[in-house]
Amino acid sequence: MHGLVNRAIQCFLRDTYGDAVWQTVAAAADAPREGFEAMLRYPPATTEALLDAAAAALDRSRDSILEDLGTYLVSHPNNAALRRLLRFGGVSFADFLHSLEDLPGRARLAVPDLNVPVFELEDRGDTLHLTCRGGSPGAGLVLLGLLRALADDYGALALIDHAGDDEGGDIITIRLLDQSHGEARRFALAPTA
Amino acid sequence: MxxxxxxxxxxxxxxxxxxxxxxxxxxxxxxxxxxxxxxxxxxxxxxxxxxxxxxxxxxxxxxxxxxxxxxxxxxxxxxxxxxxxxxxxxxxxxxxxxxxxxxxxxxxxxxxxxxxxxxxxxxxxxxxPTDLAVEMLYLIEAKGLVADELTRLTERLQGARDAAERQAMTDTLTGLFNRRALEASLDRLIAARRPFALMHIDLDRFKEVNDTLGHAAGDHVLTEAARIMLAGTRGGDTVARIGGDEFVILLPGLTDAGAVERIAERIIARLELPITFGEHTCRISASAGIVMSTAYADPEADRLLSDADRALYASKHGGRGRATLG
The missing domain is CATH 3.30.450.260 (Haem NO binding associated domain)
Incomplete structure (x- = not known):
């Protein structure tokens, strides 16, 4: 498993629930004492153990933790850099959604060996059906949280739901109700120094 | 057209x-x-x-x-x-x-x-809309982030490597260099053809301290002895503990055997002063063997160490508490 994934889980737990919770989870999952390195590889079992330990420590389902992880990746100030990279995907939320099929390619441009799911986007009138295949287990739930947070970021009002699994792929439905419902968070092509 | x-x-x-x-x-x-x-x-x-x-x-x-x-x-x-x-x-x-x-x-x-x-x-x-400018900006930013992360990782690994290396070269009790570090320093001096003096020091009556007052007292005496040797040498010298109560000091640049003997005698005199451990007073001494690299046409590490060892035993047989030039 790519260290970025484990590192994301580590930062999510620490930033959201505090260092004590992270230390408990790390000890239960037998994680490296000094934490995960984003640019190293770890066995897939480590990520599984991490998620199980987090679910036990927080007394929450793994699914809800994964979804919150997705939200955290976009909305927490510590992840401003990742949010910026995502916002390069489109000028509006609708534009972003239509560029979702490019997302794996974009991710690989940055980190060539990251295991990113394959996305298929199907326009069904007022609803977009996003099928998410491959990638790490639970990737669809992370995507769910990430899309909800991004809709906020763009100032769009959208109903985004996990509509279940289809032949091993997660299906996410998106109904875009209002493109400019709230104020979008600022994004400029040039990073602010 | x-x-x-x-x-x-x-x-x-x-x-x-x-x-x-x-x-x-x-x-x-x-x-x-x-x-x-x-x-x-x-x-x-x-x-x-x-x-x-x-x-x-x-x-x-x-x-x-x-x-x-x-x-x-x-x-x-x-x-x-x-x-x-x-x-x-x-x-x-x-x-x-x-x-x-x-x-x-x-x-x-x-x-x-x-x-x-x-x-x-x-x-x-x-x-x-067909321009790849935005993709290029994305790529510049993404690659910059990955490069920063890799730089930080390399720095952390370098730090860990330095720490591990230091640890591998250090005698944990006294903080002096260990035998491995001594051998590395000795090899470097020989390879650089720099003249140096090598002093092998063995504590006398250390075993009595250990046997009568216990290991804690022994450890205290070793730590004190290390401090005395560091105080009696220069910053660039290598002071190593290579065994229980055996030490080797490398003194780069020294070619005057008389001066080295005086250094050894001064260290021995300091080691002979009483060392307090709780309510006990420990008394030890030391014997030393000295070799000068300039006495050899082609100095070799093993030869220098064994000659210094022989000179040390000459000091022991000669009544201890003294230094002998090999």
Whole structure:
């Protein structure tokens, strides 16, 4: 498993629930004492153990933790850099959604060996059906949280739901109700120094 | 001109041209800018009506200063820059248009894209939808983040390696170097052909301290002995504990055996002073064997160490508490 994934889980737990919770989870999952390195590889079992330990420590389902992880990746100030990279995907939320099929390619441009799911986007009138295949287990739930947070970021009002699994792929439905419902968070092509 | 475009002549309005090529300038036959795409206007200001060769400086190819020379480049890449600050670098190519000597110059930012976007506050809508500019900005930013992360990882690994190396070279009880570090220093001195002195010191009556007062007292005495040896030598000397109560000191640059003997005697005298451990007083002494690298035509580490060892035993047999030159 790519260290970025484990590192994301580590930062999510620490930033959201505090260092004590992270230390408990790390000890239960037998994680490296000094934490995960984003640019190293770890066995897939480590990520599984991490998620199980987090679910036990927080007394929450793994699914809800994964979804919150997705939200955290976009909305927490510590992840401003990742949010910026995502916002390069489109000028509006609708534009972003239509560029979702490019997302794996974009991710690989940055980190060539990251295991990113394959996305298929199907326009069904007022609803977009996003099928998410491959990638790490639970990737669809992370995507769910990430899309909800991004809709906020763009100032769009959208109903985004996990509509279940289809032949091993997660299906996410998106109904875009209002493109400019709230104020979008600022994004400029040039990073602010 | 030939080509399919001329088989079906096309009349295209300026607004369509602006959308197709937000970064173009149309030049009249006299070199005056007749029109400019919206992104060029955003970057260069109100330039319509001004001479092209005043607004832009052509840097390569050299010697292009009029319309005839520009049209003769016939689609070759030209490198140019805004004449006014921030002198944004551009690349482009010119295509002659019409029969009367006008031209269209298509421009792009090339590798300076990120600076231009920052300097001119450009947004997604300043680029044609087919332009890969935004992808390039994304890539610059993403690769920058990954490179930063890798740099930090390398620094952490380097720090960990340094710490591990230090640990592998250190005697944990006294903080002195260990045998491995001594051998490395000795090899370095020999390889560099630097003269040095080697002093082998063995504590006397240390075993009695251990046997009567216990290991804690023994450890305390060893730590004190290490401190005395460090205090009695220079910063660049190597003081190593190579066994229970055995020490080796390397003194680079010393060629005067008499001076080295005096150093040894001073250390031994200090070691003979009483060492307090709780309510007990420990008394030890030390014997030393000294060899000078300059006494050897071709100094070898093993030979120096065994000769110093032999000199040390001469000190022991001679009544302890003394130094012998090997």
């Amino acid at each position: 030939d080509g399919p475009g001329d088989v079906f002549p096309l009349l295209i309005g300026q607004s369509a041209l602006d959308r197709l090529m937000p970064m173009h300038v149309r030049l009249a036959p006299n070199g005056v800018i007749a029109a400019a795409g919206p992104t060029v206007r955003k970057v260069a200001g109100p330039i319509v009506g001004r001479p092209f060769f005043e607004v832009f400086q052509i840097r390569r190819p050299a010697g292009i200063g009029d319309m005839r020379a520009l049209c003769a480049t016939s689609g070759e890449r030209i490198r140019l820059a805004l004449a006014a600050p921030p002198c944004t670098a551009l690349r482009g190519f010119a295509v002659p248009v019409g029969a009367d000597g006008g031209a269209i110059v298509k421009l792009s930012f090339g590798i300076g894209l990120a600076d231009a976007v920052r300097d001119h506050g450009l947004t997604d809508s300043d680029f044609a």
